[in-house]
Amino acid sequence: MTTTASPAINVKGVEKSYKDLHVLRGVDFEVQKGSIFALLGSNGAGKTTMVRILSTLLKSDAGTATVQGIDVAADPLGVRERISLTGQFAAVDEILTGRENLVLVAKLRHLADPGRIADDLLATFRLTDAGGRRAGTYSGGMRRRLDIAMSLVGHPEVIYLDEPTTGLDPEARIEVWDVVRGLADTGTTVLLTTQYLDEAEQLADRIAILHEGRIIANGTLAELKRLLPAAKVEYVEKQPTLEEIFLTLIGPTSGANTGKENAA
Template structure:
C-alpha cells in the first residue's frame, strides 16, 4: 500500500443523502473511519444504517454527497471499491445444501485464489469449524452459520469489512463468539464498520461510535467522549445484581463442565 493511501481514512463519507420516493432516509451523513479500527454505526430500525452500508458497498447509489472506501470513490471507482471490501449482511449468505468447507472453497475459487482448499481449511480452523467442515450448513446452529459467514468475508484479505447487524437473532453465547471474531479482525489490521442497534455491542467492540438518528449523525466519538456529553455521574453505593446474560453464561459454563466430567 502506498504511503499516501495508508495515510487516508479507510472510509470517508461527506454529505451523504438518499431518499426512497418522498421518504428521506439519509439527510447529510458525515463520518470517517481510521484504518484498522472498529467503527460502530448505532441506530434504531429505520435510522438508515443498512442504506449507508449499501452505498459504501456500491450496491446503491446516493442521491448526493461523496464516499470513499480504501481511497476509492464509490461512484466513479466501484470496481476498486469492490476489490477492497467484504460484506456480511443481516442474514447469513451461505448455501445450506453445501458443506461449510464447500462454501469456503467455492468462494475462494470465485476470487481466483491459488489454493482454495488450503484457504478453506485455514479458515475452518480459525473459526473453530473444522469438526463440522463436511456437514451440510443447513445442520449448523445460528452461531455456526454466522461464524462461517464471517469466515467467508475474509477470503481475499479485504482491507475493509462491513458487518450489518452481525449478531441479530443470535443467542448470548453465539453473540459473544462473534464479538471475539470481530476483535480478532481488527487486531489483524482489517478495518471493520459494523451496524447495530444493541448498545452493549457498540460499547464492547467499537473504537468509535456514531449515532445515526432520522438520517443524520447526531453524535460521533469514542465511548469516553460520548459519556462526556452527559452530566457527571453521581456516586451511589448499591448492591449489584448479576444480569440475566451473566446468569445464562454461568449456567451454560457449569453444565458444560459437568458434562465433561462424566
C-alpha cells in the same frame, strides 16, 4: 512534520431519498484503518442504506464516499476489490458443507489453492471439526462464523458487518464478538452497524449515532459519556451508560422510516 494517515472510509454529505422519504440527510464520518467503527441506530435510522452505498449496491443522491481512497461512485469495481459485506442474515449454502462453502467462494474469486484457503479459515474460526458437515446442521453462531469466514476469502481490506448478531442467542453473540475483535487485531477495518447498545460498547473504537438520517454524535465511548453529566448516588459517581446517552440524544422514538429502511 507529522502526517495523518488517510482514513479507510470517508463519508461527506451523503444523502439518499426514496421519493419524498429522506433516509440519509447529509451524513459525515470517517473510519480509521484497522479500527472497529460502530454505526449505531434504531430500525429505520438509515444504517443499511449507508452500508449499501458504501458497498456500491446503491447510489447516493448527493455527497461523496471513498473506501481506501477510491470513490464508490466513480470506481465501484475498485471498491469491490477491497471490501466484503456480511448482511443481516447468514448467506451460506446450507446444502453444502462448511468447507465446500469456503472452497466455492475461493473459486469464484479465482484464487489459487482454494482447499488450503478453506482449511485455514476453518481453523481460524474454530470450525475444523464441523467443516465436513452440511452448513444446514450448524447452530446460529457457527453459521454466522462461517458467513464471516466466507467474507474474508481473499483478504479484503475493509469489511462491513450489517447487524451481524441479529437473532443470535447470548453465547453465539459473544462468539461473533470474538471474531470481530480478531479481525481488527489483524489490521482489517470493520464497519459494524448495530442497534444493540452493548455490542457497540463492547467492540467499537468509535461510535456514531445515526438518527433519522443524520449523525447526531460521533466519538469514542469516553467522549460520548462526557455528553451527559455523571449521576451521583450517595456520594458515588455514576457514569452514564451508552444506552442513556443514545436515548437522550435521539429523544422520543418517532417510528419514522422504519418500514422503508427495513425494505431498503
